[in-house]
Amino acid sequence: MSTFDLTRLLPADHFGQALRHDVKNGMTAHPKWLPPKWFYDARGSELFEEITRLPEYYPTRAEREILTSRAREIAAITKARTLVELGSGSSEKTRLLLDALSELGTLAEYVPVDVSESALEAAGKSLAVEYPRLAVRAVVSDFTHGLGLSDGAGGPRLVAFLGGTLGNLLPDERAAFLTSLRAGLDPGDFVLLGTDLVKEPKVLVAAYDDAAGVTAAFNKNVLDVLNRELGADFDPEQFDHVALWDAKQEWIEMRLRSRRAQTVKIRELDLPVHFDEGEELRTEVSAKFRHTRIADELAAAGLRLAEWWTDEAGRFGLSLAVPA
Ligand code: SAH
Numbered sequence: 328m329s330t331f332d333l334t335r336l337l338p339a340d341h342f343g344q345a346l347r348h349d350v351k352n353g354m355t356a357h358p359k360w361l362p363p364k365w366f367y368d369a370r371g372s373e374l375f376e377e378i379t380r381l382p383e384y385y386p387t388r389a390e391r392e393i394l395t396s397r398a399r400e401i402a403a404i405t406k407a408r409t410l411v412e413l414g415s416g417s418s419e420k421t422r423l424l425l426d427a428l429s430e431l432g433t434l435a436e437y438v439p440v441d442v443s444e445s446a447l448e449a450a451g452k453s454l455a456v457e458y459p460r461l462a463v464r465a466v467v468s469d470f471t472h473g474l475g476l477s478d479g480a481g482g483p484r485l486v487a488f489l490g491g492t493l494g495n496l497l498p499d500e501r502a503a504f505l506t507s508l509r510a511g512l513d514p515g516d517f518v519l520l521g522t523d524l525v526k527e528p529k530v531l532v533a534a535y536d537d538a539a540g541v542t543a544a545f546n547k548n549v550l551d552v553l554n555r556e557l558g559a560d561f562d563p564e565q566f567d568h569v570a571l572w573d574a575k576q577e578w579i580e581m582r583l584r585s586r587r588a589q590t591v592k593i594r595e596l597d598l599p600v601h602f603d604e605g606e607e608l609r610t611e612v613s614a615k616f617r618h619t620r621i622a623d624e625l626a627a628a629g630l631r632l633a634e635w636w637t638d639e640a641g642r643f644g645l646s647l648a649v650p651a
């Protein structure tokens with residue numbers, strides 16, 4: 328019998344208040360910035376799915392390649408009864424894990440966790456039909472605000488964090504996130520972490536500045552979110568999409584560059600925001616990793632890297648970690 332339910336973990340007004348706080352904080356900072364989680368309204372989630380199919384955006388294909396060849400091995404090692412997935416989005420690649428764990432016969436529950444309720448609804452409903460013996464218990468939450476990892480159907484639990492989304496956290500957020508993830512684990516649980524790897528800047532920049540302009544639309548969509556949710560009057564046409572490689576930090580930065588001097592009003596915050604001509608608003612960092620840095624950051628959070636796989640071309644890494 329298939330089950331799908333959806334729980335909102337945070338209080339009803341959480342996201343509204345958090346958006347107000349982040350926008351006030353980021354728009355009055357120098358340089359201006361916004362956290363990338365605000366990309367993902369229903370349209371942003373759809374645009375991200377479109378990005379995953381672009382010829383330039385290799386991470387999804389590379390991670391799928393690894394999961395295709397390793398899912399059975401991951402199932403055999405973890406024997407997971409509960410699969411929790413953070414930032415699950417469409418759960419598209421996750422099906423490889425669900426298939427392998429179902430085939431092994433250990434899996435009872437899948438817990439996708441995401442800020443995007445529309446993505447959870449769409450994915451959860453089809454998964455419940457595709458996997459009739461699985462309980463799908465979606466959770467709308469922000470994984471940077473405490474994980475509240477439920478026991479689900481019980482251990483062992485496999486907590487998957489795929490797609491390279493860890494790289495969208497700033498270094499201090501990343502350390503806090505990994506520490507809180509570790510604190511929520513029991514002995515015998517596992518973490519499966521997907522991370523994009525450092526490579527030629529030309530390849531990286533193209534992945535974030537595609538010829539068809541889908542990433543530009545994804546980037547500008549955050550302005551539509553602010554217009555709708557906070558009564559702002561951004562004209563997305565007056566901003567250019569920028570993607571650049573920061574070789575020192577080893578991350579891609581996405582920015583929106585003001586085409587002219589302009590003052591935008593954010594009505595609900597009673598906040599005028601002035602942009603000089605050419606001034607940039609940082610909307611995302613996407614850190615790229617090396618094997619050693621992943622092992623070190625996991626170790627600093629009390630996690631031991633147990634297995635490490637890459638795709639054939641060495642573009643993307645998948646780590647299996649355990650409590651140290
Ligand atoms: N895991 C999928 C989707 C990656 S896109 C894949 O590999 O293709 C990133 C996902 O993380 C989006 O669905 C977005 O809504 C979600 N997300 C981003 N920040 C989040 C946060 N702070 N808390 C919970 N989910 C978040």
Ligand code: AVI
Pocket residue numbers: 378386490491492493494495534535542545611612613
């Ligand atoms: C979700 N995350 C890992 C994506 C990335 O590649 O950093 C988001 C994205 N931003 C632009 N394109 C895709």
